[in-house]
Amino acid sequence: MGHYEDLGLSFLEEMDGYIGVGATDPVDGRVNGQLAKTEITMDMKIEIEKLSTFLDNPEHAAKFTGTIDYGPIGEGMVIENGVFNLFAVNGITGHRQLTYRCQFRNADNEQFFFEGFKDIFDDPGFDAVDDMTTMFATIYKGDDEHGPIFGMGQLFFQLSKAPKLFASIEVIGEAWWGQRMAAKVAFISFAWGALRDEYLRDVTLLYDTDYQNLVVTGETLTSAGGAA
Numbered sequence: 001m002g003h004y005e006d007l008g009l010s011f012l013e014e015m016d017g018y019i020g021v022g023a024t025d026p027v028d029g030r031v032n033g034q035l036a037k038t039e040i041t042m043d044m045k046i047e048i049e050k051l052s053t054f055l056d057n058p059e060h061a062a063k064f065t066g067t068i069d070y071g072p073i074g075e076g077m078v079i080e081n082g083v084f085n086l087f088a089v090n091g092i093t094g095h096r097q098l099t100y101r102c103q104f105r106n107a108d109n110e111q112f113f114f115e116g117f118k119d120i121f122d123d124p125g126f127d128a129v130d131d132m133t134t135m136f137a138t139i140y141k142g143d144d145e146h147g148p149i150f151g152m153g154q155l156f157f158q159l160s161k162a163p164k165l166f167a168s169i170e171v172i173g174e175a176w177w178g179q180r181m182a183a184k185v186a187f188i189s190f191a192w193g194a195l196r197d198e199y200l201r202d203v204t205l206l207y208d209t210d211y212q213n214l215v216v217t218g219e220t221l222t223s224a225g226g227a228a
Contacts, residue, residue, distance in 0.1 A: 004183035005052045008172030014161055016041040019139060019153030021072050026136040029153035040070040040137075040155060044100075046084050047172070051183055055190055060086040064100065068114065070139075072151070074106035087120065087194040096120040096194060100135070103143065113140040113147060116155065120198055128199045133157040 018033025019040050033039070044066040048054045054062060064082035069075045082102035090097050098118040105111055116137035120128075135155040140147040169187075171180040 004171075004175070004179050004186060005050075006173055007051055007175055007179060007183045008047065008049050009051050009054075009183055009187055010045060010047040010168075010170050010172055011165060012168035013044045013046060013157065013165060014042070015044075015135060015155040015157050017135070017137070017153055017155035019070065019137060019151045021151045022149075023152040024149060026138070026152045026154050029151055033151075033153045038070070038072050038151075038153075040068065040153070042079075042155065043067050044079070044082070044084075048187075049172075051187060054086075055186065059088045061088075062086070064102070068104050073110075073112060073139075077104040077106055079104055086191070093119075093121075096198060098132075098135075110141070111143055112150065113142060113144050114138075115140070115145055120194070122199050128195060129159070132195075133159065 017040055018030045018038055020029035020032030020036065021038060023029030023032055044064045046062050046064045048062040054060055062084045064079065064084045066079045066082070068077045068079060070077070080103040082100070085097070085099045087096045088099065089095070097120060100114070100116040102114050103111065104114065114137065116135040118131060118133075118135050120131050122128075133156055135157075136152075137155055138145070138152045139150040141150050142148070169184060171183045175183070
């Protein structure tokens with residue numbers, strides 16, 4: 001289908017949830033935020049500058065732009081220096097994660113830092129959907145994660161928005177149809193492969209691969225060992 005080495009890729013993601021002011025635990029912060037009605041929404045455009053580099057680098061880093069609405073701080077705040085990592089391995093837990101880090105300012109020019117992650121780990125039960133749609137988030141006052149914590153909580157990706165996300169995938173760069181298709185297939189295959197390796201690694205196939213290979217070549221064996 002063609003090469004995609006010099007092509008990039010982008011897609012849109014929308015998340016919303018609650019962050020409790022002063023909370024130091026994300027679940028408690030989400031509960032407290034719901035009670036206090038301190039909702040947060042993030043509208044993001046994630047951009048992979050060069051897909052081949054993104055896929056080859058273990059950090060799988062891209063950038064993201066967009067806006068943040070969060071009542072206790074401000075509305076329509078522009079995301080700055082957004083960095084997104086897809087299925088990078090956390091050096092401490094060993095879990096694959098989707099991480100989001102960015103800066104933003106409110107109307108009073110106060111600086112804040114946002115850090116969120118989705119933890120991709122096979123707990124008991126099939127929890128892939130919850131893992132892929134739940135972000136644990138912290139907002140710090142200042143330029144980075146070393147500032148004081150302003151609040152913590154959880155954001156969620158609504159599955160009803162999945163078709164919009166997939167429809168928003170665009171290839172960046174000059175390319176013919178086959179190259180664009182190859183780029184999209186490579187990205188989706190990478191994402192599926194990471195999920196498969198985490199959640200389906202212990203699944204036993206329900207067919208015999210030796211038998212399948214024989215069928216593909218046009219020859220099967222009878223129980224007596226001869227060709228059918």
